[in-house]
Amino acid sequence: MERTGTEQPLWRRYLEKADPLVAAEVLIFLFVGVFFFWPLAEAVGAGLTLEGHFSFYWLGRLFSNRIVLGQIANSFLLACVTTAVCLVLTMPMAIVSTRYQFRGQGILTGLLLVPLILPPFVGALSIKRYLGQFGILNLVLERLGVLDLSSGRPPDWLGSGFWVVAVLQTLNLFPILYLNLSAALANLDPAYAQAARNLGAGKWTVFRRITLPLLRPGFFAGGSIVFIWSFTDIGTPLMVGYEELASVRIFKELARADVSGRTYSLVLVMLVLSVLFYVLGKVVFGRSSGAESAKASTASAGQRLGFWGTLGAWVFFGGVILLAILPHIGVVLTAVSGQWIKTILPERYTLEHVLFVLRQPEPRRAVLNSLVYAGLSTTLDLVIGSAAAWMLVRRRLRGARALDLCLMLPLAVPGVILAAGYIAMTAPGRLLEAIGPMRNPTMLLVIAYTIRRAPFVVRGVTAGLQQIPETLEQAARNLGATAGQAIRKVTVPLISANLIASGLLTFSYAMLEVSDSLVLAQLREHYPITKEIYTQAYSANTDAMQIAASLGLLGMLLLGGSLATAAVLMGKRLGAVFRA
Amino acid sequence: MIEIRLEGISKSYAQGAGSGLVLEKIDLVIEPGEFFFLLGPSGCGKTTLLRILAGLLEPTSGRILFEGRDVTDLAAEKRRTAMVFQNYALWPHLKVIENVEFGPQMRGVEPARRRQIAMEKLAVVQMEAFAQRKPNQLSGGQQQRVALARALAAQPQCLLLDEPLSNLDARLRAKMRTELRRLIKESQTTAVYVTHDQKEALSMADRIAVLCGGRIVQIGRPEEIYQRPKNEFVADFIGEANFLTGNLLQTNPVKIRTEAGILASEMKTDRAAGSGVKCCVRPEKVQIHDKKDFADRNRPNLLAGTVQSMAYYGELSQIEVRLNAGVVWTVTVFSGQAEGLSAGTEVLCGVNPADVIVLEG
Numbered sequence: 001m002e003r004t005g006t007e008q009p010l011w012r013r014y015l016e017k018a019d020p021l022v023a024a025e026v027l028i029f030l031f032v033g034v035f036f037f038w039p040l041a042e043a044v045g046a047g048l049t050l051e052g053h054f055s056f057y058w059l060g061r062l063f064s065n066r067i068v069l070g071q072i073a074n075s076f077l078l079a080c081v082t083t084a085v086c087l088v089l090t091m092p093m094a095i096v097s098t099r100y101q102f103r104g105q106g107i108l109t110g111l112l113l114v115p116l117i118l119p120p121f122v123g124a125l126s127i128k129r130y131l132g133q134f135g136i137l138n139l140v141l142e143r144l145g146v147l148d149l150s151s152g153r154p155p156d157w158l159g160s161g162f163w164v165v166a167v168l169q170t171l172n173l174f175p176i177l178y179l180n181l182s183a184a185l186a187n188l189d190p191a192y193a194q195a196a197r198n199l200g201a202g203k204w205t206v207f208r209r210i211t212l213p214l215l216r217p218g219f220f221a222g223g224s225i226v227f228i229w230s231f232t233d234i235g236t237p238l239m240v241g242y243e244e245l246a247s248v249r250i251f252k253e254l255a256r257a258d259v260s261g262r263t264y265s266l267v268l269v270m271l272v273l274s275v276l277f278y279v280l281g282k283v284v285f286g287r288s289s290g291a292e293s294a295k296a297s298t299a300s301a302g303q304r305l306g307f308w309g310t311l312g313a314w315v316f317f318g319g320v321i322l323l324a325i326l327p328h329i330g331v332v333l334t335a336v337s338g339q340w341i342k343t344i345l346p347e348r349y350t351l352e353h354v355l356f357v358l359r360q361p362e363p364r365r366a367v368l369n370s371l372v373y374a375g376l377s378t379t380l381d382l383v384i385g386s387a388a389a390w391m392l393v394r395r396r397l398r399g400a401r402a403l404d405l406c407l408m409l410p411l412a413v414p415g416v417i418l419a420a421g422y423i424a425m426t427a428p429g430r431l432l433e434a435i436g437p438m439r440n441p442t443m444l445l446v447i448a449y450t451i452r453r454a455p456f457v458v459r460g461v462t463a464g465l466q467q468i469p470e471t472l473e474q475a476a477r478n479l480g481a482t483a484g485q486a487i488r489k490v491t492v493p494l495i496s497a498n499l500i501a502s503g504l505l506t507f508s509y510a511m512l513e514v515s516d517s518l519v520l521a522q523l524r525e526h527y528p529i530t531k532e533i534y535t536q537a538y539s540a541n542t543d544a545m546q547i548a549a550s551l552g553l554l555g556m557l558l559l560g561g562s563l564a565t566a567a568v569l570m571g572k573r574l575g576a577v578f579r580a
Numbered sequence: 581m582i583e584i585r586l587e588g589i590s591k592s593y594a595q596g597a598g599s600g601l602v603l604e605k606i607d608l609v610i611e612p613g614e615f616f617f618l619l620g621p622s623g624c625g626k627t628t629l630l631r632i633l634a635g636l637l638e639p640t641s642g643r644i645l646f647e648g649r650d651v652t653d654l655a656a657e658k659r660r661t662a663m664v665f666q667n668y669a670l671w672p673h674l675k676v677i678e679n680v681e682f683g684p685q686m687r688g689v690e691p692a693r694r695r696q697i698a699m700e701k702l703a704v705v706q707m708e709a710f711a712q713r714k715p716n717q718l719s720g721g722q723q724q725r726v727a728l729a730r731a732l733a734a735q736p737q738c739l740l741l742d743e744p745l746s747n748l749d750a751r752l753r754a755k756m757r758t759e760l761r762r763l764i765k766e767s768q769t770t771a772v773y774v775t776h777d778q779k780e781a782l783s784m785a786d787r788i789a790v791l792c793g794g795r796i797v798q799i800g801r802p803e804e805i806y807q808r809p810k811n812e813f814v815a816d817f818i819g820e821a822n823f824l825t826g827n828l829l830q831t832n833p834v835k836i837r838t839e840a841g842i843l844a845s846e847m848k849t850d851r852a853a854g855s856g857v858k859c860c861v862r863p864e865k866v867q868i869h870d871k872k873d874f875a876d877r878n879r880p881n882l883l884a885g886t887v888q889s890m891a892y893y894g895e896l897s898q899i900e901v902r903l904n905a906g907v908v909w910t911v912t913v914f915s916g917q918a919e920g921l922s923a924g925t926e927v928l929c930g931v932n933p934a935d936v937i938v939l940e941g
Contacts, residue, residue, distance in 0.1 A: 191669035194636050197656040198663045199734045200686030209682075213673045 024387055025397060031384065032406045035447045039421025040271065040413065046424045047264035058265035068249065068266060072273070074162065075246045079231035079277075081166045086174045086226050087219070089320065094181035096313055102305040108317040109182075113175050115324035119512045119559075120172040121235030121530065122552035125537060125545065126330025127164055129340075131157035136330075139344045161242025168240065169230045171324040177222035184218025185211075220286035225411060227281070228274055232414030235514035238534065246270055247416050254416075254423055254519050267420040271413065278412035328556065334549035353546040354553065362524060363551055366532035369521075370555075373442070373528055374510035377449035381506045382499060384450070385457025390487070392458075393465040394473070407454045415452055415515030422448060422520060437522040445528070448516040453506040460505070464498030465491070504562040512555050529555050581612040582647040582737045582770055584633070589642035591628055591794075602628045604794045606642070610772065615764055618774045619781040620791035621817065626774045629791075630740050633772060635659045646737060657686070662736035664744045668727035670715035676702070676726050677711040683734025694733075701729040704763060721752045728760070732767055739764060739771040745780060757783050778818045782806060790814050808847075811940050812858060821860040822909040828853050834938060839905035841883045845936035858939045863912040865935035868899060871926040881933060885909070887925045890918065901929055 050057040062068055097109050130136045133154045141147040147154060158164055192214065196206045232247045243252075246266060253263040305313060334340070338348030357363040388407050391400045410418070422444050426436030435443045468491065476486040492499070517530045527535065529551055537548035591603040603625045610616045618626040631637040633644065635656035644652045651659055662683065670679050677698055684694035702708040705725035715723055724744060731739055744760070745753045761784045764771045775781055781788050782802040789799045790813075798810045809815035812823065826838035831853050834845040843859060851857065871884065885903040897918040899911045909929060921927065 189667070189669065191665045191667060192671055194634075194656070195663065195665055195669040195671075195730075196682065196686075198634055198636070198659075198661060198740075199683040199730070200657045200660070201682070202657055205686070210671055214671070216673075 021391065021395060021397060025391060025399060025403060028384055028388060028403060029399075029406070032403075032451070036406070036410065036413075036418070036451050039418060039425045041421075042424035043264050043267045043417070043421040044271065045264075046261055047266075047268035049261055058261040059268070061262065062265045062269065068246070071244055071246045071249055072266075072269065074244050075231055075270075076273070078162065078166055078169070078245065079227045082169045082173065082230035083177075083223055083227045085166070085170045086177045087223065089170070089174050090178040090181055093178055093317065093320070094185050096316075098182050098185040100303050100305050100309070100313070102310040102313050104310075104314065108314070108321070111321045112178060112317065114321065115172050116175045119235065119514070119555075120168040120233075120327075121239055121514050122331055122512070122533065122555060123172070123327030124168055124236050124239030125533070125549050125552055126327050126334055127168065127240055128158065129330050129334060130326070131164065134342050136344055139342065143344070158240070160244070161237070161240045162244070164240050165233075165237050165242050166230075168236050168327065169233060171327070172236075173226045173229055174320075174324075176225050177219075180218045180222030181215060184215050184221075188214055216285040217287070220281050220284075223285070224278055224281045227277060228412060228414060231274060231277070232270060232416055232515070234416050234518060235530070238518075239537065247414070250416055250420060251515075251519060254420055255522075259420075259423055259427070264420065264424060267417055271417045274414055274417070275412050331549045331552045331556070334545055335553040337546060353543060353550040357547060357550040357554065362527070363532055363536070363547070365525065366527045366529050366551070367554060369526060370511050370528040370530075373445045373449060374507050376446045377453065377510050378503050378507040380446065380450040381454050381457045382503050385454050385502065386461045386499065388454075389458050389461035389465055390491075393462055394470065404458065407458050410452050411455045415448070415513070416519060418448060418451065419516045419519035422516075437520050437526075441520045441522070441526055445516060445520055445526070448520060449510040449513055452513070452516065453509055456505055456509070457502040460498050460502030461495060464495035468494045500565075504565055508559040508562045511558050581768055583612050583645075584608075584610040584738060584770060584772070585645040585648075586629075586633075587643040587645070589629070589632060589639045589644065591625070591632060591637065592640050602794050603632075603639070606796060608789060608796065608799070610770060612647075612770055613768055615761065615771050615773065615784065615786045617781040617785035617788040618772065618791060619776070619778060619788050619818075621776055624791040625794040626776075626791050627742055630663075630742055630772060630774045633738075634661050634663050634740050636663075660734070660737040661740050662731035662734040662738075663740040663742065664724075664727045664731050666743045666746060668715075668723045668744075668747075670723055670726055670730070672715055674714075675711070676707065676713050676715065676718070679715065679726060680711075680730045680733045683730065683736075687734070697733050697735075698729075701733040702726070704732065704766075705729045720748050721756065724748060724756065728763065732763075732769075736769060739767070739769045741771065741773040743775050743777075744773075746775075746777070753780075760784065782818070790817065792817075806862075808937060809860070809939070812860070815860045815937065815939060820863050820910060820912075822863060822866070823858060823860045824907060825856065825858050828855050828857055833933075834936075836936075836938070840885075840903040840907050842880075843883075843931065843936050844880050844933040845938055846934045847936070847938045849938050860937050860939060861909075861931050861935055863898070863910045865931060866909065866911040867930040868901070868911050868913060868917070868921070869928045869930065870920060871928050874928050879930065881931045881936070883909075883929045883931075885927055885929060887921055887923055887927055889923055890921065901927060903929070 047058055048054055048056070093112070097105065128135065132138075133156050134149065135157070137157060138147055138149060138154050142149050188211065192210050193206050196210045197203075201209065234245075234247045234251045237243065237245050237248050238251070243249075247270070250263060250266055250270065253259060253266075333346055335354055336349050336351060337346030338350040338352070340346040385407070388400075388403050391397045392404045397403075423437065426432045426434075426444065428436075428438075430436075433439065435441065437444070472490055472494070473486045476490045477483070481489065512530055513528070514530050517528045518534060521527045521531045524535075533548045533551045533555075536544055536551060538544070541547065586606050586608040589603055589606040589608075590601070593600040593602065606629060618629060620626045628637060632639050635651070635654060635658075639652065642652070643650055646659075670676075671682075674682070677695070680698035680701055681694045684697050689697065699708055699711065702711055705728055707722060707725050707729060710718060710722060710726070715726065718726065724747070727744065745756055748756060757780060773781075773784070782805075785802055787799060787801055788805050790797045790805065792813050798805060798814050800808075805814065806819055809818065809821070812821075815821040815823075824836075824838040824840060824843065826836040826843070828849070828851060829835040829837050829842065831849055831851070834847060834849055836843045836845065836857055836859055838859070845859065849857070883903050885901040888900040888902045888908060890900075891898045892915065895915060896912055897915045899913065899918060899921065901909050901911055903909055911929065
């Protein structure tokens with residue numbers, strides 16, 4: 001049909017007919033497509049290209065390189081060890097805290113979450129202080145008369161660093177698994193176990209046959225995050241100085257000016273492995289057992305522990321908490337130490353390093369940069385995440401499940417891999433070179449943070465929405481409110497705690513994000529806190545460690561403040577945020 | 581088939597606010613093979629009592645005897661009771677057949693034999709076609725049957741049922757009542773059934789214990805409980821009742837002067853003439869007569885009143901009559917008998933002396 005002057009242009013008619021929700025959905029899909037799938041495709045493509053043609057050349061070289069294969073195996077082993085130790089550690093804790101009551105339980109289970117706010121990256125700063133040849137451990141042993149430091153070579157507890165990295169990651173990540181397991185346990189209808197006991201099963205049989213299988217989804221939810229995190233973490237191994245890992249190799253190669261297909265072939269392998277493990281985990285553990293839909297028939301009143309039981313719980317929980325915060329106590333002490341050589345505690349305390357960090361232009365700019373990146377990415381995350389959660393829970397929009405999947409996928413894709421994708425996408429001569437690391441990566445960093453943390457917001461808000469009966473919104477509509485008014489006046493106030501908590505959490509994690517920050521911030525003026533810490537720690541400066549630790553201290557204060565607020569606002573629901 | 585004997589069972593919760601006394605000195609004997617009901621409003625302690633029987637809760641004091649053997653301190657898994665939970669508690673990760681096999685498996689029955697037992701019990705509840713399904717692929721009624729099969733397969737000494745029909749819709753619930761009673765009577769197991777639904781109790785039970793505030797108020801066969809409720813609580817909780825208070829004029833035979841007129845009763849009482857009493861009459865036991873058509877004014881137990889309102893329920897109609905002194909009675913009649921009556925009609929309410937129940941306390 002011929003268009004006449006009075007008729008509106010075609011695009012405008014489409015726009016007017018379009019449901020704004022669908023438009024929003026398309027926008028989110030576009031965002032994820034451009035900044036998640038495209039960079040991954042670029043990286044994968046670069047790994048499969050030689051001189052402009054499709055080729056398995058790089059992969060072939062990779063699979064014949066024993067060193068690289070060894071590093072991949074190390075990464076896998078590290079992830080297995082970390083996840084397994086986390087499980088062994090958290091299962092009894094989750095059982096004790098959900099099945100029993102004891103004095104001080106609230107404080108201890110609250111403190112268990114503290115390690116979450118202490119990134120192992122920062123904690124690792126102090127690890128040499130503890131375990132080095134003239135570290136605190138050896139000094140204490142000497143004081144106890146076990147060791148003689150003056151004669152012979154004192155033991156170096158760091159070893160190759162593998163176990164130190166595993167321990168640091170475990171101590172940082174176990175709360176994620178703990179939150180998931182205890183939430184899964186608490187949601188389990190006690191009638192399941194009672195029915196089994198009633199039919200003649202002993203306590204151990206009940207645990208093995210009924211409780212454990214029903215906990216599988218909870219284990220997957222937390223375990224998959226822990227596994228993939230430790231599989232591809234670069235912060236902790238870099239600070240510990242253990243470099244025999246595939247992720248560290250990728251990081252080192254990405255930092256070079258000319259990144260070749262060799263690096264991208266490793267990126268490709270790590271991406272495939274991550275996704276494979278995630279899917280495998282989902283198939284083996286993650287399938288819904290159907291238990292979560294059941295309504296608990298009886299309240300599970302925890303059994304009270306006696307004196308010895310309470311003491312045992314305190315020793316166990318307290319020991320784990322103490323171990324977990326020890327590295328960070330070290331960081332704080334390092335930050336305020338004047339002189340600290342071959343003594344158990346610093347010889348002199350001073351605030352000069354903390355003040356130095358606050359006064360010097362570079363560290364100060366890093367803090368400001370981080371605030372900007374984290375602030376912007378949190379805002380974006382809240383908008384995208386809540387919109388997606390609402391579409392999924394309330395509207396059951398066509399494609400909402402796919403959207404949810406797309407936004408959750410970053411959990412399966414490691415930060416360093418995504419960062420590699422961005423490097424490929426913004427390589428010199430490409431369309432997006434202008435936002436590349438060598439020009440101004442602000443936008444890229446913000447987007448990277450946003451994509452990586454979106455799952456937390458989606459899950460947090462989804463949990464909130466699911467707790468609010470839809471009838472509350474419908475009642476508002478029924479009384480004449482528009483969809484927008486109903487959301488603004490009813491839904492948003494009711495999920496405000498979830499929104500704030502998810503926002504704070506996202507913000508905190510963005511403030512101390514490691515992988516993307518180390519890779520994508522290449523010019524000092526764009527450094528966020530983490531990259532500045534890394535740079536300071538590796539500088540030739542005599543008090544490099546103190547300055548890095550001071551920056552770490554600042555970061556922890558920022559992170560601790562926001563997470564404490566989140567915990568207060570969200571209470572027990574905080575666990576929902578860390579769920580895959 | 582075992583006899584269950586409860587001796588002085590009390591249960592109190594130490595922690596928390598409130599008195600915390602949930603059960604107070606419960607004494608009870610349940611005969612072998614009996615289908616016994618614990619009936620009461622929510623919070624009366626009936627579920628607590630059932631869980632104490634199962635060993636899932638410990639009584640604060642008292643003894644539980646199965647066939648004369650003290651099982652008070654016996655662990656839940658050793659008691660050989662099988663419970664049907666209110667929400668069925670079918671394990672969602674196990675197939676129907678695996679759920680049903682669980683009990684025999686725990687008793688060490690070898691795989692082939694226990695599969696056979698499970699299939700038999702599934703056949704009893706007509707669920708054998710669903711053996712390979714997961715519980716959440718079944719409807720509520722189907723889950724209920726599987727839960728029963730699971731309990732029966734354990735070949736328990738006694739079956740415990742915790743409001744098993746409460747999650748079903750009204751139609752299915754009515755249908756399952758008859759079926760459940762048949763299945764349980766056929767299994768010849770002593771069974772204890774907890775419910776707050778008086779219709780369920782009246783239609784299914786061999787005997788009923790009515791609980792209130794942690795005590796047993798009355799024990800008896802359904803007809804006894806309904807026709808001879810001991811006190812106002814039982815009369816009111818089970819079925820509907822019209823109450824009148826008054827003074828005993830004479831004791832043998834009983835005559836009561838009430839605010840609405842004099843009522844004679846065939847019941848015996850050990851109270852002295854002149855003392856205050858409360859009596860009740862079931863709505864369907866009241867005959868209603870239009871005053872202007874009624875000649876036999878000298879018949880005893882005739883109370884005068886005015887129709888206040890009428891409600892039509894199909895085959896039955898319910899009429900509210902304001903008696904003298906302002907007492908309002910509910911009268912249930914077949915709808916045909918209510919023709920010609922309307923609000924404002926002056927009526928006479930007649931009650932057979934056999935139907936006037938003198939209450940205790």
